[in-house]
Amino acid sequence: xxxxxxxxxxxxxxxxxxxxxxxxxxxxxxxxxxxxxxxxxxxxxxxxxxxxxxxxxxxxxxxxxxxxxxxxxxxxxxxxxxxxxxxxxxxxxxxxxxxxxxxxxxxxxxxxxxxxxxxxxxxxx
Amino acid sequence: xxxxxxxxxxxxxxxxxxxxxxxxxxxxxxxxxxxxxxxxxxxxxxxxxxxxxxxxxxxxxxxxxxxxxxxxxxxxxxxxxxxxxxxxxxxxxxxxxxxxxxxxxxxxxxxxxxxxxxxxxxxxx
Numbered sequence: 636x637x638x639x640x641x642x643x644x645x646x647x648x649x650x651x652x653x654x655x656x657x658x659x660x661x662x663x664x665x666x667x668x669x670x671x672x673x674x675x676x677x678x679x680x681x682x683x684x685x686x687x688x689x690x691x692x693x694x695x696x697x698x699x700x701x702x703x704x705x706x707x708x709x710x711x712x713x714x715x716x717x718x719x720x721x722x723x724x725x726x727x728x729x730x731x732x733x734x735x736x737x738x739x740x741x742x743x744x745x746x747x748x749x750x751x752x753x754x755x756x757x758x759x760x
Numbered sequence: 761x762x763x764x765x766x767x768x769x770x771x772x773x774x775x776x777x778x779x780x781x782x783x784x785x786x787x788x789x790x791x792x793x794x795x796x797x798x799x800x801x802x803x804x805x806x807x808x809x810x811x812x813x814x815x816x817x818x819x820x821x822x823x824x825x826x827x828x829x830x831x832x833x834x835x836x837x838x839x840x841x842x843x844x845x846x847x848x849x850x851x852x853x854x855x856x857x858x859x860x861x862x863x864x865x866x867x868x869x870x871x872x873x874x875x876x877x878x879x880x881x882x883x884x885x
Contacts, residue, residue: 662869
């Protein structure tokens with residue numbers, strides 16, 4: 636199975652905010668060299684989710700895990716993103732598409748925060 | 761040394777968004793029972809950062825690690841939060857206050873996303 640990861644954030648009119656997701660995609664590519672990594676924005680900037688799913692399909696992906704980069708629950712992460720993902724997936728019948736837990740889900744988030752706190756304390760020592 | 765963690769997010773007019781930070785604080789308390797855990801919002805909702813720092817000091821903290829819960833870099837995480845933290849710390853001369861890397865910093869974020877992707881894949885198996 637050729638696997639793909641599709642990072643999705645809200646999208647911004649500020650290019651530097653969108654550039655962050657590109658940096659994050661680059662870091663994920665290093666961390667997971669066996670996956671194809673693409674990115675998309677829900678609104679305001681290209682590529683949109685349909686384009687992101689298309690890019691994964693073109694790269695030969697048979698399975699896409701969508702990674703919602705939203706801290707807060709709400710309409711964007713809970714409704715708009717799944718709707719756009721379903722709509723894009725419909726155009727690729729052979730492709731399995733699943734949506735992972737959002738970045739804001741606990742307890743992973745709490746674990747990461749604790750790591751950041753410990754690194755900050757170690758800096759001092 | 762009595763240590764405290766101070767979670768700080770942007771703050772929202774929507775109570776359910778602010779409630780998320782309270783849930784995250786509760787999860788952190790379980791994960792780090794040796795720390796006092798408080799929370800604060802940069803804007804729009806109480807408690808503000810000064811109140812959060814005061815709560816840690818009242819609880820006997822000698823050292824506070826501030827954990828910025830912001831995904832994107834920008835004026836809020838980069839300027840407003842440090843200014844408010846410095847201003848609040850000035851009123852507690854004996855207290856050590858440091859600001860941890862923001863939640864949006866890599867590579868921790870990429871690691872967490874990869875965990876979420878793997879959990880999502882495992883759900884299927």
